[in-house]
Amino acid sequence: MAVYLDHAATTPVCEAAARAAVEVMTQNFGNPSSVYLLGKTAARRREADRAVIAGALGCLPEELFFTSCGTEGDNWAISAALQYNQRKGKHIVTTAMEHSAVLEPMNKLKAEGYEVTFLKPDREGRISPEDVKNAIREDTILVSIMLINNEVGTRLPVEAAAQAIREKGAPALLHTDAVQGFLKVPFTPKELGADLVTLCGHKIRGPKGIGALYIKKALIPKIKPLLLGGGQENGLRPGTEPTAQIAAFAAAVQSWTPDMTARIREVKDYAAVRLPAINGVELVSAGDAPHILALSLPDFSGQSVVEALGSQGVYVSSGSACHRGKPSHVFAAMPLPPKVRLGAIRISFGPESTQEEVDTLAGLLEHICEKKSLLF
Numbered sequence: 001m002a003v004y005l006d007h008a009a010t011t012p013v014c015e016a017a018a019r020a021a022v023e024v025m026t027q028n029f030g031n032p033s034s035v036y037l038l039g040k041t042a043a044r045r046r047e048a049d050r051a052v053i054a055g056a057l058g059c060l061p062e063e064l065f066f067t068s069c070g071t072e073g074d075n076w077a078i079s080a081a082l083q084y085n086q087r088k089g090k091h092i093v094t095t096a097m098e099h100s101a102v103l104e105p106m107n108k109l110k111a112e113g114y115e116v117t118f119l120k121p122d123r124e125g126r127i128s129p130e131d132v133k134n135a136i137r138e139d140t141i142l143v144s145i146m147l148i149n150n151e152v153g154t155r156l157p158v159e160a161a162a163q164a165i166r167e168k169g170a171p172a173l174l175h176t177d178a179v180q181g182f183l184k185v186p187f188t189p190k191e192l193g194a195d196l197v198t199l200c201g202h203k204i205r206g207p208k209g210i211g212a213l214y215i216k217k218a219l220i221p222k223i224k225p226l227l228l229g230g231g232q233e234n235g236l237r238p239g240t241e242p243t244a245q246i247a248a249f250a251a252a253v254q255s256w257t258p259d260m261t262a263r264i265r266e267v268k269d270y271a272a273v274r275l276p277a278i279n280g281v282e283l284v285s286a287g288d289a290p291h292i293l294a295l296s297l298p299d300f301s302g303q304s305v306v307e308a309l310g311s312q313g314v315y316v317s318s319g320s321a322c323h324r325g326k327p328s329h330v331f332a333a334m335p336l337p338p339k340v341r342l343g344a345i346r347i348s349f350g351p352e353s354t355q356e357e358v359d360t361l362a363g364l365l366e367h368i369c370e371k372k373s374l375l376f
Contacts, residue, residue, distance in 0.1 A: 003314040003357045007203075008150055008180060008292050008348035013248065014205035020251035021207060024244040032241055033232065042243055049250035053212060056253045057199070058188030063220070065213050065233045066246055070179040071101035073198035073213040074144075076226040076237075078105045080215075081142040081173040081196065082114075083224045088171040089139030095119045095127055095146070095156065096333035099177055102144050103329065119145075121334050124285045125152035125294070129160035136164040140172040147181035147192070151330040151346050152294040153287020155185065162193025173219070179203055179211075183256045184264075184290055189214050201245065205350070206252035210245035213237075260351040265290035267349050271358045275347070278362060280369030284336070284344055293347045294331075297365070298339040300374065305345055308374035314361055317346045 004012070024045065030038030032046050047061065054061040067073045094106050096118040110116045117135045119127050127145070136143060143161045148154070158176045165172050175196040181187060182199050189197050196219075200211035215223055220234070229238025271293055276283040284294035297305050302318035309316055318328065331344045347361070368374060 001313070003360050005347050005349060005353065005357060005361060006315045006317050007350035007353070008153075008346060009317055010202045010208065011205045011350050012352070013202075013207055014252055014255050016255040017201075017206050017248035017252040021244040021248040024247040028243070032243060033230070046241055046243055046246055049246045052250040053199075053253050056183065056256075057197070057214060058190065059214050060217060062234070063189075063214055063217050065215060065237050066241055067200075067211040067213055067237060068209055068242075069211045070099070070177065070198050070200035072226065073200070073211050074099065074101035074175075074177055075105055076213055077175040077196040077198060078102065078109075078142065078144060079226055080223045081144075081175060082109070084173060084219070084222055085141035085171050089141045090114045091137055091140045092116045093119070093132070093135045093140055093143045093145075093161070093172075095121070097121050097125065097127070097149055097151070097330045098144065098146055099150060099179070100329075102146070102177060106144075121149075121152075121154070121330075123335055125149055125154045125287070125330070125334055127154075127156050129157040132157050132160045133164040133167075136161065136168055136170055136172065138168055138170055140165070140168075140170040142175065143172050144175040144177070146177040146179075147187065148178070148185060148289045148292070149287070149330065150180045150292070151328055152285040152334075153180075153289040153292030153348075154285060155181075155288040158192045158194060165193075180289060180292070183253065184261055185288070189216065195219055201249035201252060204252050204256055206249040207245050210242060210249045212249075261290055263351060264349045264353065267353045267355055267358060268293055270355050271347060271349070271361075274358055274362055275365065278365050278369055281365055282340060282343075284331070284334075284340065291349045293349075295345055295347060296336075296340045296343040297345070297368065298337070298343045299372065300343050300368070302343050302345045304374055305343070305368065308368065308376070309361070309364055312364055312376055314364055316361070317348075318344065 030042035032043035197214035
């Protein structure tokens with residue numbers, strides 16, 4: 001039986017989400033922009049689902065705009081913030097450990113003449129609040145700092161960024177990619193001081209292909225769309241809404257409970273003790289999130305370890321799934337010894353994860369380290 005320990009990459013869709021999607025696809029399938037009854041019914045369902053997700057995030061329904069994924073949300077947030085502050089400066093603050101959906105736009109902006117400050121993490125993958133405060137200037141127009149890092153699970157100092165923006169009188173909008181944090185760590189956009197917050201469904205047992213961007217209400221009239229087309233999503237995100245995915249996203253949100261988070265934390269805490277106790281396995285970072293643990297087998301390539309474990313039906317990763325086998329920029333940004341960096345792997349847990357699964361993984365890692373071989 002497969003042991004799936006890569007929930008930070010994606011999660012299995014829960015039954016409630018799958019049922020909601022099927023119901024909307026086969027029964028309540030109308031186009032929510034249509035003016036007849038079937039369309040109006042679909043529109044009402046869409047708005048009810050929006051309210052569910054907004055309620056879990058702690059914002060108004062009208063502040064939540066549906067997107068196709070976290071990448072679109074990140075790209076839109078960055079683009080919108082720059083257009084909003086286009087005459088107020090060209091300085092941006094972010095971190096060297098952001099998701100590629102933030103880093104790639106930042107690299108492009110840097111090539112176009114923007115000044116981008118990339119804050120570096122420490123040995124455990126943490127960003128210093130003081131470094132954030134010192135980086136923000138009077139001409140900073142955007143700060144984009146993820147809430148939970150997707151590879152080491154550390155919580156980044158988003159609140160410190162909000163405070164520094166206020167103290168320095170910067171015009172900057174504050175964006176946070178909260179894809180890995182939503183429902184797993186407590187926060188609201190107001191508590192963070194964030195103007196823009198990115199979410200997606202497939203990290204919380206919803207389907208792939210659906211996400212959302214929170215936009216602070218006061219900003220909405222001045223925000224520009226990323227795409228051009230029809231008038232959907234208050235004219236800010238054109239395209240016929242994927243009502244089945246939206247329904248599934250909302251159902252996944254409704255089905256998530258604090259007990260699930262507590263169970264995930266319990267399994268991760270067990271793994272954080274059990275796995276580094278193996279001779280040849282090092283703890284890179286236990287992080288702060290309840291579901292992500294970073295380890296290293298310094299005598300091996302992390303990618304090779306992932307492939308060897310996969311051959312035995314145990315699934316982990318050597319970083320973000322978006323890297324597709326390339327070295328992780330997150331581990332590269334951390335001041336790690338070269339062999340530790342090369343051997344880094346990520347273990348991530350979900351509500352279905354068990355201590356027995358951790359023991360299965362531990363047995364395979366023990367075999368690798370004792371035999372000094374990836375062959376089973």
